Structures are given as C-alpha cells and as structure tokens.
Amino acid sequence: MTTQTIRNSTAVWRAADTRHHLHPFTDFQGLAAEGGSRIITKAEGVWLEDSEGARILDGMSGLWCVNVGYGRERLAKAAYEQMLALPYYNTFFKTATPPSIELSEKLAALTPEGLSRVFYASSGSEANDTIARMVRRYWQLAGQPARRNIISRHNGYHGSTMAAASLGGMQPMHELDGLPLPGFHHVRQPYWFGEGGDMSPADFGIAAAKAIEDKILELGPETVAAFIGEPIQGAGGVIIPPESYWPEVQRICKAHDILLIADEVICGFGRTGHWFGSNLYDIKPDMMTLAKGITSGYLPLSAVMVGDRVADLLWSEGGEFAHGFTYSGHPVACAVALENIAIIEEEKLVERVHDDTGPYLQQQLASLAEHPLVGEVRGVGFIGAIELVTDKASRGRFNPKGRAGTLCRDHCVKIGVVSRAVGDTMVVAPPLTLTREEADELVKRLRLALDGAAADLNIK
C-alpha cells in the first residue's frame, strides 16, 4: 500500500481522529463508541462528498454559513491573489490594508442606516465579546457606568467564549463551567409552538417581549446596558418570533433607553430572503453582529457593525479602545468577504430567495405538515424548522426530549441529507444557491427520514 493510499483510507483517518482530535459540542467517548467521525472530503454546489464517495445534500450550509454554496473558484482566486500581494498585516498601530477598508465601506452601505462603522474579529463569539465590552464602555463614557447588565434570551445562541456563552441562554453551556458571568441575564424566548400554550401567537409575542421589560424593571433601568437577540434564533431551533414581538421589543428598549443589538450571525447575508434579519422585521439596531455568511464560511471573519450613537461617543470621548485581535481585519478574509458579497449581488441571491426559491422551498416544506410525526412547519426564505410531536392537536412532546429528533437525524445521515436535530425540532438552512429541483430533492429526503423515524416510534 502506498503512503497516499494509507493516508486516504477512511479507517486510518477515523482512528487518528478518534485518538487525537477533540470535536466541538461532542461526547468524545460516545463518538468513538459509534465508530468515529464521518469524513467529508469534497463539496460542490449544495452537495458534500465523504471519504467513502457518498454524496450528501447539505441542507445546513455547513454550520449555517456556506451561503453561496461550495466550490467557488472566485473565492479561491481572491484568497490566492491577496495572499500573494499581502497575506497578513494587522490593523493595530495606525495601519490598515485595502481589503479591510473596502469591506468596511461595503458593509456600511449594505447594513441598515446608521450602522456606519465596523470592528473586525474572526468568529461570531469574538464579535459578541467585543459587543459586551463596547456597550459597557459606551455607558461609562455616557456618564452612566452603572449600566452594565445585558439582557438576552433563554435558548439564544451567541457563541462559545466566556462572554458570548454568558450572553447565550443555553443551559448545558452554562452548566459546563458555572456561567453566566455576572451582569448577564436571560428572559423567555418568543417560541410560540413550544411555550405559547393557549395564547394566540400575537398575544404570546407581546408577552415574550414584556418579559424583557419585567427584567429591566427588576434590575433597575439605570443598570441595564443592552438587549441582544437573534432576529430568528437559529441554533435554538429556528424560533421565528410572532410578528408582534420585535416592534414591542424596540418600543421597550427605546422607552428605557437601552441599546438594541441584533445578532445577525445566521440571519445575515440573505438567509431570510433579505440582506439581514433586521430588514425582515424592520429592526433598527444600535449594533449588529456579523459572521458566517460574510465569507460564506470560506475563511473565518466576523464584524461588529457599530451605530452612530455608540461610535460617535467612543470616537469623541473614548481615547484608546483597549481591545482587539491579531486577526482583526485580516486582509485575506476581507478580500474573500468582498468577493463573496459580489457573488451574492451579481447572482441576485437575496432577491432569488425572496421572490422565487425561498417561497418555493417553504411551500414544499409546508407539505411535510401532513406527516403524522409533524406538529408544525415554519420558516422564511431559506431557514426552516419541522417540529416532531407525539400528538398534533395537543403539540405533545417526546419523553425523553430529543428521542424523535435523534432518530430522524440518524435517518437523514443514512439517506444522504444534512438536517440538524435541535431536541425534537429538525432544522434546515440550505445554501442560497439551492435550485427548485434541489429543493424537491431536499424535501423528498426529509420526508423519507420522517417516515423512518415514525416507523421506529410506531407512529402512524
């Protein structure tokens, strides 16, 4: 056997992976016991290929990030050319690079009015840590240093660093090491299907927003710095808030003079059929977190969009902002982001998802609501969720939670489609390039996985 053949053997890779590689959000021993990882070797368009040659339809755009699909030579060329011209230089100490400048100008133009400055990092987590620090600094400078508390939602996801995991409302993440840090508070999420009971979605949306006001009053408005939320919670299970939610959240933030932050890491760059989730819900945030779709995941890059209210004060009164990363404004990542945005614009991917393929995909997904295992299908643009229930009428949940989701996800793997199970909610977020034919194939495969899980659970 040649060295190449040995290196290319799935068994050899799996063994080395099991021995040496600790995967994120993974039960290390459990993965090993199941025989190790599936090894993805190639991808083109919306199709992945594993080391055994199996083709898999990627209904999740990697981790909600490969918005323009796989195999884009233009992005590889942009990275190659920038690497030859200037592979790295920092943006500390009064220096900048052309891609970081041009991308800042582009992002200021693309994002909602008033967000005209950009602070770069490499991940969504780092960007959210930056936001936590920046809003507290803002209130110090504004003469209200007691405003340090930040409110977010249970089951929201904002990242895995200490501050970002504290901002997030994921209980297992908090339990890992005793988070949240002081000053991070959580309120109920606008999850009507799971928590709305007998209320109408509209009334529930108002009630979920009111929980933010209750928390503000409990803490004392003079101690609250900001509220942060994903326009649509992604990792929490594609929680699409009732229409009444965001207008009320904005009213509350304004009434108590609290900064409003939209975490657009998943919703940004066309996912909802709008450039940003803030456009979909007419949110006017003071700051915005961007990552993932900014480069379609081809390189790590994130950005904090800073609104004029915050930026003007940091600018005029702040002196040195003592925070930053080696890779803030990395020139290669910024060059790839610029090319990625050019592709989204030239191929009119946002318009396509808004007018054509998004409504089509949602219509096809909605047909799954007839399935005996499905209690609700919801979605907008190219993001969607399928709720699995024991009983449709009462929205009955599985015990233990996640039993049906895990079974369904395992069938997805066998069938060759990626859909993520969040408890008993199956979620999808395919690349924005998905065609109608590929949408048909995606839904066909999801239906087969639902059939398989229903048979396992003896649900007819």
Ligand code: PMP
């Ligand atoms: N915010 C949101 C809304 C996210 O979905 C994620 C990642 N899934 C993050 C922040 C964290 O991003 P990263 O994993 O790049 O740190």
